[in-house]
Amino acid sequence: MTKSIGRCVVVLLLLSTAAPAVLAVIDGLLPNGDFERGPPESDLNDTRVMGRYSIPEWEIEGFVEYIGSGHMQDDMILPVPEGDHAVRLGNDATIRQKISVTRRTYYSITFTAARSCAQAEALNVSVEADFGVLPIQTVYTSSGWNSYCWAFKAKHSSVWLSIHNHGHEENPACGPLIDFIAIKTLHQPHLVKGNMLRNGDFEEGPYIFPDVPWGVLVPPMSEDLHSPLPGWMIMSDTKVVKYIDAKHHAVPCGGYAVELVAGRECAMLQEVKTVPGRSYRLSFFVGDGNTGCHGPLVVDAYAAREMMKVQYESRGTGGHRRAQLDFVAEENVTRVVFQSNNHHMKHDGTLCGPVIDDVSLVPVHAQRHPHP
Template sequence: MTGGTRPRRAVLLLLLLLVGVAAPAASGVVTDGLLPNGNFEQGPDESQMSDTRVMSPNAIPHWEISGFVEYIGSGQQQDDMILPVPEGARAVRLGNDATIRQLLSVTQKASYSITFSAARTCAQAEQLNVSVGPESGVLPIQTVYTSSGWDSYSYAFRARHSTVWLSIHNPGHEDDPACGPLIDFIAIKTLSPPRREKGNMLKNGDFEEGPFIFRDTPWGALVPPMEEDKVSPLPGWMVMSDTKVVKYVDAGHHAVPRGARAVELVAGSEVALLQEVRTVAGRTYRLSFSVGDAGNGCAQPLAVRASAASSSQAVTYESRGTGGSRRGELEFAAAADVTRIVFQSMNHHMKPDGTLCGPVVDDISLVGVSKRAARRLFM
């Protein structure tokens, strides 16, 4: 009996060892930047492919796949459409019910943002479900904000454990199972807790803290709408809309009123950028901010409406599309112990190449105004 038990134990140990070898392992704690093989330049062997479809779940190094996943080369043609790749030579396409995922080693309770590039192909109402552990969010990608067809989207999460699965899933079901978005260039960034600068009641009013922006891509990072209890890729701020986004831009590729980062309101009045702040009912406050253009050819009369409590102020900027900004102010009396500060573009704008654009907002501050100072102001 003992002799029969030992071989069974040996077989069991061998099976456990094989499972351990086959299972993906997280590397060291992730650092800011591209994820391991986040640009998909390391691809599957030909034996693991059927034409462009990846057949083995662990064929793409550092990734695990399921569903209809294709490995796409730059310039590859589908019918009369050429499939572009934003960086390098390779990307993946998520067809019907397809998922790519990677196991990440993170710092527990820290907040992170994920940025990845996506492009629509043949489906019309494409969307992606991004999840990290039990947290998930649906990112609408049917609106294209660049002339290249590629946009970079951001998603944020707070790590509940020291290892987490990052998954990007296409929930769509098309007649052509290969129809679905192209995915490339996936990066991560640790988010610092939102904080207030001295003399400013708002958190991250200069937008210097936000999602990862790829250095070699000129289109910034889109911040999608989110539920109020979710972690924001733009710490301190929320984006409210049904399907539209705001664009987080950098001074390396755009005109920024102050510092290195700003927000471009690219979707008109369909989206609101907002922050809730503690106030004292009846007290007067002054909201100051910059409005300008991103220097990206959006040469139109731009206008931003700032709202707080029951007050609002429209600030216009006559854009030549080459950069520049002006300051705006709104004084208001708080009506409650929490006041919502809201910014919206008053119009939809489009550049000559047909892509959406809008006013830039930056350098936002909120301060209390003493009653004595307020009386002098209106004398």
């Protein structure tokens, strides 16, 4: 018996040595996703990284710089949001990392980026053949840094994540700065009792960095095959909505909500199966996120042929109101749409807008009148 147990232990040890377990990434920063571990001094030419594998955990290509907080370029200071270092992607530059994932699982990538001296900057984010081009020329914070997200479905157990600047400027160093790259597993939301909409409470969404106060910008679906905000599509050419958390914002319900920061240039929508001729009720919260967004915040809500404007008079300190829209379905599929009626700005000149949360859709049964 003892010999048999011994042989089993030896076999298990041999198997574990021959085929080490490959663990999928966990939610949070990728290895050296904050770039605090930098290249050796011998691999730097001023700020430019000269070696392909000089930045630990990353592979680079093209004109990539390693930037310290407070670095000066001409008369411009390049800040770093957290920590001491970031990278800058110059002309046709790429930074990539190989990550272990679970096949057929959805993931969202969140990263923080800032423009430098180029005017029309965009970043190509890709995993294998899937990619999205994320415009970053619109700035939504006073610091110049914004967090962006992009989602993919894993086709293999090991994939390359790449962030690429395809811009070409006269000054090759005029590219976007990148810091904080994280990943999160996305769970596709199921329908819950009492709501025909998926993820109507927005509790499933991209990773939000715990110490970053500005939320995450969700790109338009034209730039993203899989939504990092499951159940919802973002329709626009270049504008976004902002995914916010209760830690840094006033959220009407639960831990997360959406702020419509782009006025009428962007719409958030979901398509839902309905029965033609049947009555339905769409209800939702409208409020402000306690970010200093003052004035009348108006949300336009659409369903079938019905439309309503919901106004919330904001003092910029938080608060919300409930609204509902009754409609009769005309098709087998009805599109529910939310849009900010106007552009809004805070005192520092950054864009803001109304907050949407706890969206629900239910059938409304006709009331039966008693016989006389």
